[in-house]
């Protein structure tokens with residue numbers, strides 16, 4: 001396939017042609033070979049005494065190859081892992097490939113190659129690229145979600161959840177993309193359109209689907225977030241997605257004795273509920289509909305069934321709905337209120353029925369206005385009263401108090417809800433409840449490229465799990481895997497595959513032909529890594545206890561809601577089944593930033609995509625790694641500019657020259673105390689900054705140090721610690737320097753240099769304090785202290801205070817690091 005043409009790279013200087021010069025093209029392959037020969041990157045999974053699991057989000061191996069965004073993410077995580085190792089941990093840094101799913105399948109369809117052929121090629125290419133950037137990955141434990149040796153255990157996890165009642169099959173309204181020809185998660189629908197097909201409107205379909213009942217875990221998933229050592233942004237996104245709301249369920253009774261339960265977060269407004277609205281799918285609708293209204297109600301329900309869920313949620317501009325003909329009693333006022341159905345109420349939120357309060361809810365107000373329903377004020381702001389007209393809904397009334405609510409008038413609305421709920425509860429007409437936005441996870445897909453769901457349907461025995469010893473249910477080769485509009489997977493065309501004897505009774509039965517969601521593959525891969533070489537179990541109990549929960553997980557915030565939530569849920573479910581000894585999979589999560597190019601997001605259409613290969617060819621992996629980390633704070637990202645990469649290369653060239661000179665030195669000279677102090681300060685800064693993922697400032701500190709060394713002359717004792725500080729950032733380069741400086745073994749087997757705290761802090765100087773030209777005191781302060789700081793310290797000195805009497809001096813004379821004189 002033709003690659004897109006890229007702008008030629010610009011340079012300020014070409015790499016040096018001097019044979020003694022730093023040449024990454026010879027240094028980097030040499031060390032990669034040695035690492036492989038010596039097993040430098042291997043973790044001793046059984047023998048490790050300080051295990052540290054350094055996890056990064058495994059890539060989807062696209063045909064385009066590694067994206068610079070991947071490289072940025074992996075390098076930052078790799079620096080963290082290497083630092084932890086040098087600081088004394090036994091670091092396990094595995095990698096793998098997440099290659100099932102619609103992305104791979106759609107691409108395969110586009111290029112006309114079977115994914116089973118395409119994916120291994122992509123993985124091969126990705127692995128090569130990942131090795132080239134010098135990650136400390138232990139490739140012995142690579143996982144591929146598309147490998148039956150892996151998905152056998154994905155299917156096994158499904159069976160564990162199925163047995164526990166956490167995997168259920170039910171008919172449900174789902175988002176269906178006519179172009180993808182499969183169901184979509186709510187998060188994959190953007191304003192009513194498919195995430196992958198921005199021109200295709202998503203439809204609503206009623207289909208039998210497999211769900212994991214994650215909603216039952218909502219409260220735990222939320223509570224653990226409070227104490228999780230996670231990026232704040234990620235925790236906030238998750239908490240919003242779980243969407244806990246406290247409210248009440250109130251009961252409206254019909255004259256026929258039916259009880260219609262509504263969920264509301266505003267029980268304080270119940271006196272203003274002038275009608276009820278049920279979701280058109282609500283099970284009571286048929287019984288509530290009177291004979292005169294039947295035709296209208298049926299027509300409306302048919303119309304709504306053809307809509308997608310997401311636009312219903314967003315709410316169309318024009319409100320539509322139909323009266324059922326029935327009434328129910330408002331439990332607070334006792335008045336009969338009409339019962340309507342409308343598309344803006346959904347079965348999946350709350351109880352599928354709402355009390356409409358047009359005075360204080362915008363959607364209810366629009367609906368009431370369109371249908372001519374009454375509107376009553378029940379909350380009044382200061383200056384308003386019970387008869388102040390409502391021109392629009394007033395949902396939030398600052399300092400509002402109840403009106404038209406006999407028994408509660410004058411109560412602040414924020415307090416009234418609880419009191420009213422309690423009173424209704426005493427009459428059996430209400431109770432306080434908590435609701436969540438988080439819905440069950442639909443895991444079935446009507447596509448080909450995924451692990452078959454291990455279920456068999458038998459007419460006699462019903463839904464039968466595939467016996468564990470029969471796993472994996474291998475995805476069969478299927479020439480034509482194109483999805484169709486039937487709502488069933490292409491596997492349903494392979495009768496020879498799905499027709500199987502029932503495992504229970506031996507009668508004719510049929511396999512489930514849907515495959516599982518790719519997010520299930522990635523919801524447990526971290527559990528698999530330490531046991532990736534084992535075919536007898538999904539994850540070894542001893543290794544799991546030793547290496548998990550994951551010590552550090554670094555990835556993009558775009559995965560905050562789907563992947564990270566599902567991984568937490570699966571771990572929690574496995575914990576409850578006694579299969580893992582912890583509830584949360586990741587001790588620490590940090591979201592990395594994103595890279596833009598010349599101020600704009602990278603995209604093919606803009607032609608500003610950075611191809612990592614071209615840069616590594618030119619500059620070497622180490623320069624490229626360091627440049628990416630130098631762009632900005634790792635957790636924020638930065639702007640990639642071709643011109644900037646040269647600065648990093650010059651820095652490495654300088655270090656190289658210093659090392660050559662130090663090696664050539666014959667006479668040993670004592671390092672100057674000043675340089676020793678700078679070294680300790682540099683170690684302190686690089687330690688703190690590397691620890692907190694502030695890689696850009698750590699690099700800046702090393703650059704300052706190198707400039708000081710160039711001015712002052714450097715021996716090996718000043719350079720050897722630098723080689724170790726550099727090892728996480730430029731691992732091949734650091735190995736070569738360490739080697740040339742006479743170090744033994746790999747630089748990665750050394751200890752992170754320690755600093756002498758008294759030397760690391762800035763140097764102290766003595767300042768003379770004068771009042772009206774006479775010396776009154778002396779102060780010890782750090783060199784370079786600002787005038788502000790010196791004046792403040794001097795004026796607070798009791799010896800000085802005696803002569804200034806606490807009044808502000810008329811004039812201040814300041815000589816940095818020497819003197820301050822006050823004229824009073």
Ligand SMILES: [Zn+2]
Pocket residue numbers: 177178179180181194195196197200
């Ligand atoms: Zn689509």
Ligand SMILES: [Zn+2]
Pocket residue numbers: 458459460461462502503504505506507509
């Ligand atoms: Zn059977």
